[in-house]
Amino acid sequence: MRLNIKLHALGLGLVLLASAAAAAAAEPQPRKPNIVFILVDNLGYGDIGAYGGGELRGAPTPDIDQLAREGLRLTNFNVEPECTPSRSALMTGRMPVRSGLDGQVANPGNRGGLSPWEVTLLELLQKAGYRTAMYGKWHLGEENGRLPNDQGFDEWWGFPKSSGDTLRELQPGWTAEIAPQQPLMEGRAGQPSEKVGVYNLALRPLMDGMITEKSVAYILDQAGSKQPFFLYVPFSLPHTPPLPNPKFADSGKTDYQNVLREIDANTGAILDALERAGLADNTIVVWTSDNGPETMQGIGVQYGAQADSGPFRGEFPSAWEGAIRTPAIIRWPGHVPAGRSSNALVSIVDFYATFARLAGVEADIPRDRAIDSIDQTDLFLGTADRSKRESVMFFYDSALLAVKWRNYKVHFQVRNTADGTVRVAGQGVTNGYVMTLNYPWIFNIENDPKELWNMSGTSEWLGQPVARVQAEYYRSLARFPNLKPGQEKPVAAQ
Numbered sequence: 001m002r003l004n005i006k007l008h009a010l011g012l013g014l015v016l017l018a019s020a021a022a023a024a025a026a027e028p029q030p031r032k033p034n035i036v037f038i039l040v041d042n043l044g045y046g047d048i049g050a051y052g053g054g055e056l057r058g059a060p061t062p063d064i065d066q067l068a069r070e071g072l073r074l075t076n077f078n079v080e081p082e083c084t085p086s087r088s089a090l091m092t093g094r095m096p097v098r099s100g101l102d103g104q105v106a107n108p109g110n111r112g113g114l115s116p117w118e119v120t121l122l123e124l125l126q127k128a129g130y131r132t133a134m135y136g137k138w139h140l141g142e143e144n145g146r147l148p149n150d151q152g153f154d155e156w157w158g159f160p161k162s163s164g165d166t167l168r169e170l171q172p173g174w175t176a177e178i179a180p181q182q183p184l185m186e187g188r189a190g191q192p193s194e195k196v197g198v199y200n201l202a203l204r205p206l207m208d209g210m211i212t213e214k215s216v217a218y219i220l221d222q223a224g225s226k227q228p229f230f231l232y233v234p235f236s237l238p239h240t241p242p243l244p245n246p247k248f249a250d251s252g253k254t255d256y257q258n259v260l261r262e263i264d265a266n267t268g269a270i271l272d273a274l275e276r277a278g279l280a281d282n283t284i285v286v287w288t289s290d291n292g293p294e295t296m297q298g299i300g301v302q303y304g305a306q307a308d309s310g311p312f313r314g315e316f317p318s319a320w321e322g323a324i325r326t327p328a329i330i331r332w333p334g335h336v337p338a339g340r341s342s343n344a345l346v347s348i349v350d351f352y353a354t355f356a357r358l359a360g361v362e363a364d365i366p367r368d369r370a371i372d373s374i375d376q377t378d379l380f381l382g383t384a385d386r387s388k389r390e391s392v393m394f395f396y397d398s399a400l401l402a403v404k405w406r407n408y409k410v411h412f413q414v415r416n417t418a419d420g421t422v423r424v425a426g427q428g429v430t431n432g433y434v435m436t437l438n439y440p441w442i443f444n445i446e447n448d449p450k451e452l453w454n455m456s457g458t459s460e461w462l463g464q465p466v467a468r469v470q471a472e473y474y475r476s477l478a479r480f481p482n483l484k485p486g487q488e489k490p491v492a493a494q
Contacts, residue, residue, distance in 0.1 A: 032128060032228040032359055033332060034283040036219075036270065037351075039090075039232070040263055041083065041137060041163070041239040043289035043326060046310025047260055051075075051327045053308055058253055059260035063268030064329070067287055071331030072380060073341045078324050078404065079291050079348045081396045081415075082317040083162065084139050086290040086348055087234070091120045091140065091151065093352025093365070093373030097395040100483040101140070103317075113141020114151055117489040119366045121352050122152025125230050128359040131222075134158065135214040136234035142182070149187035153232070157186040157214055159199045159207075163239045166201045205243040207236045212266040216273040223277035228359075233270065237263055238307065240294055256306045281333045284358070286351070289326040291316040311449045318415040319394040319402035321445055330380055337382040344387035345404070350376045369490075370480040391469045403466045408459070409451065410466045411441040 047053045048061040050068035080086040084104055085096035091114060096102040099118060114120075122132045134148045134156040141147060142160035149156055161182050168174045168181070181200045187193030199207070215233050222229050237244075237259050244258035248265070267287065274280040293307025293315050307315075314320025328346070330336055352373035356362045365371060378384035392404040402411045414435040442459050443451040481490045 031226060031282060032130070033335075034222070034228050034279055035125075035130075035230045035355060036274070036283055036285045037090075037230070037232050038267060038270065038285070038287045039087075039136075039234040040287075040289045041234070041236055042291060042293055042307070042316065043238055043263075044293035044307035044309045045312055045322065045325055045327060046308035047238075047293070048264075048327060050329065052310055053260075057257065057260065057308060059257040059264075061260060061264040063264050063271060064287060067267065067271065067285065067331055068329045070333070070338050071285070071329055071340075072336050072382075074328040074330070074344075074346055075341055076343045077288065077326060077328035077346050077348070078392050079289070079326050081291060081319060081323055081394060081401065083137075083239075083290050085396070087138075087140050088114060089347070089349040089372075090351060091122070092118045093121065093349055093371050094118075094369070095349065095372045095393060095395065097398060098370055098372070098480070098482045100485040100487055102395040103397040103485075112486050113143070113146035115483060115488055116145060116150060117483075118151075119369075120152045121355060122230065124152075124352075124356050124361050124364055125359055126152055127364050128361045129227060130359065131225075131227055131229040132232075133218050133229065134232040134234070135218070136211045136232070137161075137163070137236050138234070144192045147185070147187055147193045149189050149191070149193055153189065155186075155188050156193070157184075157196075158211070158234070159184055159236075163199075163204060163207070163236045163241070166199060166204045167241055169201045201241075204236075204241060205245050208262060208266055209245045209247075211235060212269050215270055219270065219273040219279065220277050222279060230355075234290075235263065235266065238293075254306060284330065284332040284336075286328070286330050288328040288348070292323040292326060313450045313452075317396055319396070319409075319411060320451060321409070321449060324394060332380075336380055340382065342379065342385075344379055344385070345389050345392065345406070346376055346379070346387055347372075347374075347389060347392050349373050350389065354380065368480075370476045391466075393469065393473060400470075403469055404445075405462070405466050405469060407444060407446040408462055409443045409445050410462060411443075411451075412437065414441070 045051055047057060049055060049065040050073060054061045054065060080089055080096055085102050088096040088099050088101035092099055101114065125132060132153045134153050136158045138148055138158060138160045139162065159182055165182050168179060181198050183195040184197035184199050185193045186196050211233060215231060218231055238256060242256050242259040244255055244262050248258045248262040250258055274283050292309055309322030312321035312325055314322035316323040349372050353365060353375040354377050356365055357375050357377050374388045376388065379387055390406060394401045399413050401413050402409055414437065439456055442455045442462055444455060445451065483490055
């Protein structure tokens with residue numbers, strides 16, 4: 001009798017467990033967060049109001065400033081010395097020197113650009129069920145096989161290279177037969193991208209308006225969808241030539257001021273679209289720049305590129321703080337605490353591992369290559385005050401420019417020496433605008449943001465922790481050799 005009772009109880013328990021499991025399966029699972037990643041092109045740290053510019057620069061940025069009040073404002077966010085390297089780091093979670101993309105993307109004809117061997121952030125997110133789209137500047141390859149729809153984007157529209165190419169129309173001796181303007185292109189996954197227009201000087205002022213229009217339409221199309229999406233919005237402004245849309249051409253302001261106003265309005269239009277679609281509360285918005293400004297180069301001055309590096313020194317392409325430290329704002333209502341600022345060390349490469357975790361695909365991050373991305377979810381969500389990152393290395397054209405360790409920076413090679421003399425006992429050997437130093441320059445960048453006071457003589461001890469950072473990198477090369485520019489896949493380590 002007791003045995004029958006026990007069996008009955010066991011059977012009832014199994015039924016109850018099965019019922020609970022069925023109910024849990026039927027319960028709608030929380031939708032993974034959408035991600036809208038807005039990347040502007042060559043913006044100075046001090047250009048927008050939330051970072052000390054805005055109204056003071058004669059160019060109010062109310063929508064971006066409001067975004068900062070609603071989210072996390074990073075004040076020690078680090079990118080790469082130039083456009084292509086930063087975009088490579090974002091897409092791959094790897095220092096761009098590993099991908100052969102730590103300088104300008106290679107010229108046409110040699111298959112330059114992001115190798116299909118790389119596992120991009122988009123490919124990870126697709127495994128989590130994300131739709132993916134991009135509208136704007138790519139700069140990671142210009143041939144089919146190296147375009148966004150070959151690298152994890154379901155669809156894209158934009159231009160493959162730099163807005164600076166539009167200026168060739170003004171250059172002596174230029175003809176379209178000799179050096180054609182770059183194309184406007186669009187493509188979908190599984191199909192070749194096609195030319196749909198020409199990105200010329202006449203189109204330059206209209207480009208970001210077109211990017212915004214397509215981004216807004218995409219967001220509105222997602223309203224009511226149960227599938228999460230990743231929308232990448234790499235704007236073309238304020239890169240040279242900074243020509244504003246006629247709607248923002250205030251004759252009382254410079255072109256650059258008007259461009260900043262346009263960037264703000266376009267950002268606001270995208271944020272408004274998220275509200276209209278009912279998606280704002282479950283969308284992570286990231287707003288940042290690929291590198292610092294171009295202020296002293298002749299063409300930049302000619303076209304009013306009056307960018308402001310804020311409290312920092314220098315411009316791109318270099319490892320001065322003005323080149324590699326940019327604004328970065330992260331908003332996710334109810335998850336990222338609003339109105340918070342953090343000076344914790346973060347790199348653009350870190351979004352790869354962070355988004356993979358938030359999408360639930362961290363286990364799919366490849367293990368057959370060096371991954372430099374560090375998951376910063378806890379810092380972003382406010383459950384940790386400290387970054388998991390202690391250092392950043394900066395390469396350009398295969399040369400190690402500098403290592404940032406905690407609040408110090410050690411320079412090994414200097415590009416674009418910038419205004420203001422470095423107080424140093426021995427200079428170096430100058431070759432054009434690249435200076436190879438007799439010994440490294442060391443700066444405490446928190447106390448000396450202009451990097452004016454070389455501490456080599458009094459902070460020699462820093463050589464040891466920085467040497468450990470370098471040694472770890474060189475050890476990784478023994479297991480995972482770097483790709484060379486244009487290389488399809490790595491050669492096996494000996």
